Structure formats: structure tokens, C-alpha cells
Amino acid sequence: xxxxxxxxxxxxxxxxxxxxxxxxxxxxxxxxxxxxxxxxxxxxxxxxxxxxxxxxxxxxxxxxxxxxxxxxxxxxxxxxxxxxxxxxxxxxxxxxxxxxxxxxxxxxxxxxxxxxxxxxxxxxxxxxxxxxxxxxxxxxxxxxxxxxxxxxxxxxxxxxxxxxxxxxxxxxxxxxxxxxxxxxxxxxxxxxxxxxxxxxxxxxx
Amino acid sequence: xxxxxxxxxxxxxxxxxxxxxxxxxxxxxxxxxxxxxxxxxxxxxxxxxxxxxxxxxxxxxxxxxxxxxxxxxxxxxxxxxxxxxxxxxxxxxxxxxxxxxxxxxxxxxxxxxxxxxxxxxxxxxxxxxxxxxxxxxxxxxxxxxxxxxxxxxxxxxxxxxxxxxxxxxxxxxxxxxxxxxxxxxxxxxxxxxxxxxxxxxxxxxxxxxxxxxxxxxxxxxxxxxxxxxxxxxxxxxxxxxxxxxxxxxxxxxxxxxxxxxxxxxxxxxxxxxxxxxxxxxxxxx
Numbered sequence: 396x397x398x399x400x401x402x403x404x405x406x407x408x409x410x411x412x413x414x415x416x417x418x419x420x421x422x423x424x425x426x427x428x429x430x431x432x433x434x435x436x437x438x439x440x441x442x443x444x445x446x447x448x449x450x451x452x453x454x455x456x457x458x459x460x461x462x463x464x465x466x467x468x469x470x471x472x473x474x475x476x477x478x479x480x481x482x483x484x485x486x487x488x489x490x491x492x493x494x495x496x497x498x499x500x501x502x503x504x505x506x507x508x509x510x511x512x513x514x515x516x517x518x519x520x521x522x523x524x525x526x527x528x529x530x531x532x533x534x535x536x537x538x539x540x541x542x543x544x545x546x547x548x549x550x551x552x553x554x555x556x557x558x559x560x561x562x563x564x565x566x567x568x569x570x571x572x573x574x575x576x577x578x579x580x581x582x583x584x585x586x587x588x589x590x591x592x593x594x595x596x597x598x599x600x
Numbered sequence: 601x602x603x604x605x606x607x608x609x610x611x612x613x614x615x616x617x618x619x620x621x622x623x624x625x626x627x628x629x630x631x632x633x634x635x636x637x638x639x640x641x642x643x644x645x646x647x648x649x650x651x652x653x654x655x656x657x658x659x660x661x662x663x664x665x666x667x668x669x670x671x672x673x674x675x676x677x678x679x680x681x682x683x684x685x686x687x688x689x690x691x692x693x694x695x696x697x698x699x700x701x702x703x704x705x706x707x708x709x710x711x712x713x714x715x716x717x718x719x720x721x722x723x724x725x726x727x728x729x730x731x732x733x734x735x736x737x738x739x740x741x742x743x744x745x746x747x748x749x750x751x752x753x754x755x756x757x758x759x760x761x762x763x764x765x766x767x768x769x770x771x772x773x774x775x776x777x778x779x780x781x782x783x784x785x786x787x788x789x790x791x792x793x794x795x796x797x798x799x800x801x802x803x804x805x806x807x808x809x810x811x812x813x814x815x816x817x818x819x820x821x822x823x824x825x826x827x828x829x830x831x832x833x834x835x836x837x838x839x840x841x842x843x844x845x846x847x848x849x850x851x852x853x854x855x856x857x858x859x860x861x862x863x864x865x866x867x868x869x870x871x872x873x874x875x876x877x878x879x880x881x882x883x884x885x
Binding site: 471 | 629630632643655659660666667668697
């Protein structure tokens with residue numbers, strides 16, 4: 396299997412110098428074919444001098460940490476990424492580091508697909524305070540509620556698991572030619588915490 | 601001793617130039633500052649060019665422990681928990697989420713080297729002492745006479761993980777036994793178990809008290825809970841720490857959480873070197 400770098404390199408080459416989109420990000424062509432500048436997709440056509448230049452990885456990471464109202468974004472792939480910034484032209488390794496930082500796990504979930512994991516399997520390995528989520532199976536009401544409030548409402552990833560899941564093929568078909576899809580193969584820890592809260596809330600009612 | 605000085609950095613860089621480092625921290629879904637130290641340490645190691653790749657992962661933030669190895673391209677991967685002690689996360693959660701079978705796991709052409717948590721490295725004692733000295737220096741006060749000064753090392757303390765209290769006690773004992781003496785007394789105190797930090801006035805008798813929270817990041821405990829228990833009156837989040845404090849006729853200095861010290865990056869690197877010397881040496885005698 397080619398490495399993540401080689402897969403992204405091939406995807407950039409296939410874009411033939413056109414912008415490539417990933418969630419709310421755009422990877423804009425830069426000086427050379429394999430260099431890309433990152434921006435918010437809504438700033439694709441904005442004059443560079445109107446945007447704040449993020450000079451390094453810590454600055455890029457920081458922009459994803461809070462939304463425009465300075466509220467913390469524990470889900471980094473949530474809608475609401477700040478606008479008004481751009482990176483320098485990034486070489487492939489720097490581009491990959493920046494993308495890992497802005498949209499954690501997005502590249503490997505796309506380029507190095509892991510098989511979807513049913514929620515009950517994810518729940519089975521939980522321990523401590525999260526063991527409780529083992530009680531809601533693959534279709535339980537707490538899971539449905541958490542998925543509705545978190546995955547559907549607050550995350551741009553598209554689920555390959557759980558209620559209302561789509562297949563990888565369906566997600567790829569629905570992704571425009573100029574975009575990289577954002578598949579989600581397994582429940583993240585944030586969602587697991589939300590499921591636990593739903594179970595807790597139901598018990599208190 | 602600085603952590604980075606205990607081995608040859610050039611040789612280290614040459615040895616690890618194709619390897620990856622993964623710094624594994626706790627993170628938070630509500631506190632944006634919780635993961636900051638882990639990121640800063642990773643950035644510092646990145647700047648030094650010691651590894652081909654440096655990654656961060658978290659229990660409560662993305663990227664999650666579970667998925668981090670998917671984004672690592674190197675064949676040999678060192679995982680260092682950015683945790684202050686061993687316990688539930690380092691012994692159960694991280695190995696489970698990363699499918700580790702022990703200190704050394706070989707899988708799918710990869711070698712996964714699971715190092716000790718940062719807080720367990722002997723070099724942490726040096727960082728703690730330098731932290732304590734710097735907080736006094738930064739307040740504009742000349743170095744304190746050891747015979748009139750106590751060091752108070754504050755841990756969380758909980759019945760759930762004895763290791764987290766053990767490591768604080770060990771640090772206090774190690775510093776207390778140093779010759780020449782750096783402090784007249786080096787004492788461990790805890791928020792939620794005896795000896796309680798709120799009792800510091802009776803735990804130590806010296807006129808000068810330097811306090812270092814043995815925590816991996818700043819947050820509710822180091823910004824709010826411990827200052828209140830010590831009798832500090834400023835709002836640390838808003839005003840910063842206003843050292844020295846005059847409390848009950850004594851002077852008290854308070855440091856930021858130990859885990860925020862930039863030298864922790866060197867300790868992370870030192871844990872990799874420690875792994876090479878001990879675990880890898882055992883695997884390839």
C-alpha cells in the first residue's frame with residue numbers, strides 16, 4: 396500500500412493545479428505543482444494581502460482551536476473554522492503536518508482506509524467511567540441521540556458506522572471531483588463521552 | 601543536570617532520523633489549555649530535527665490515541681506518554697487504544713516502542729529544582745538561603761491511583777536527601793489526601809516556601825484550587841502569579857505546573873534514549 400504522502404501527492408497531481416477542497420479547507424495551488432497554500436474555503440478568492448499569514452505549525456494549529464467567537468472547538472472537524480487566514484506555500488511534508496493539525500485523522504481516514512467499526516465493538520473496549528456505553532448496543536436511543544446532536548450537527552465527517560451510516564462508496568460518489576472526502580470509520584472519544592452523558596441523563600429522568 | 605545533556609544529541613539525531621515520535625497526552629474537551637504543553641514540547645522536538653516525524657495524540661482531543669498510528673509513516677515509532685506518573689492511562693488506556701502488547705510491539709512492518717511516562721524519568725527532579733529556583737529569581741528576590749527555605753511539591757492525590765502520589769513523595773524524598781542540601785525541607789502535599797496542601801503552614805516551618813504543582817498542565821487545579829488552598833488571593837488566570845506572597849508572616853512562591861516547563865521536551869527525548877538503552881538493548885542483546 397502506498398504511503399499517505401504518496402497518495403496525497405498523487406491526488407494533488409491529479410488536481411492539475413486546481414484548488415482542492417477538504418471540509419472547510421481549500422488547498423490552493425502555489426509556486427510549484429506539489430506546493431499548496433491552505434485557507435478557509437470561503438477565502439479561496441480573497442486577495443492574499445487581506446488575509447493573516449500563519450507563519451508556522453503552532454499558528455496553524457491555534458487557528459483551529461477556537462471559533463470566531465473564541466469558543467473552544469474540541470471537535471476539530473466541526474463546522475465553524477475561523478476565516479481570514481492563509482498559510483505560506485507548503486511543501487508536501489509541511490502540508491501534511493498542517494492538515495493533521497487542522498483536521499486530525501482526516502488524511503489517514505481517507506488515504507489509508509480502516510474498516511468501519513460498529514459502535515458496540517468500540518464500546519466493548521471501553522473501561523472506567525466509559526464502560527457504561529456498552530449498554531446501548533448499535534441502535535440504542537442514547538447512541539442515536541448523541542449521533543444526532545454531535546455527529547450530524549457538529550461534525551463534517553461522514554459516518555461509516557452506526558445509525559444512518561453510509562458506505563465508503565456512497566460517500567465518495569457524493570464528494571465533488573475537486574474535494575477529498577471526510578469518512579469517519581469509528582466513533583471518536585468525544586462521541587463516546589456524549590453517549591455516556593445521554594445514558595446518564597436518561598437514567599435521571 | 602539538564603535532561604538533554606545526559607546523552608549525545610548528534611548521535612541521537614543520527615540514530616532516529618528515520619523514526620517517528622508520538623507524544624501522548626490527556627487533553628480536554630472543555631479546557632483549551634490542557635493540551636498546550638504537549639504541543640509545545642512536540643514543537644520544540646520538531647525544531648531540533650531529532651525525528652523524521654513528530655505527532656501528538658490525546659485521550660480527550662483529536663487525534664485520539666486510537667487513530668494516531670494511521671498517520672505515522674515511519675517504521676519505528678516511539679510513544680512517550682506526557683503523563684506525570686504511571687497509572688490507568690499509561691498502563692491500560694494507551695496500550696489498549698494503540699494495540700500495544702508490551703514495551704516493544706512489532707506489527708505490520710512497524711516497531712512500536714512504548715516508553716515510560718515523562719514524569720518517571722530521573723531528569724524530572726532537575727527540572728523541578730530549576731523551576732523552583734527560577735520562580736524565585738523571576739520575582740526579583742536573591743537566591744534564598746537553603747536553611748530558611750522549604751520546597752512544597754503539590755500533587756492531586758487520589759485513592760484511584762497510588763502511583764501519582766508515590767511519584768510526588770519520591771521527588772520530595774530525593775530532593776530532601778540531596779547533599780549539599782538545597783532546601784531545609786522538601787515536602788509532598790496533596791489536594792485530596794493527607795498530607796493536605798491546605799495544611800502547609802504546619803507541614804513546613806521555614807520562613808520561605810517555594811511551591812511547585814506536580815501536574816502535567818495548568819488548569820482548574822493549578823490556577824484556582826491550589827492557590828486558594830495555599831491562601832493566595834490573586835486571580836491567577838486574570839493577573840498571573842504575583843510572587844512572592846506574604847502569608848502568615850512568611851513568604852510563599854508559587855510556580856506554574858511542572859509539566860508546562862519547556863525542559864519537559866528534553867525529558868521526553870530522554871525517555872526515548874532510556875528506552876533505547878534498556879528495552880531495545882534487552883530485545884537485541
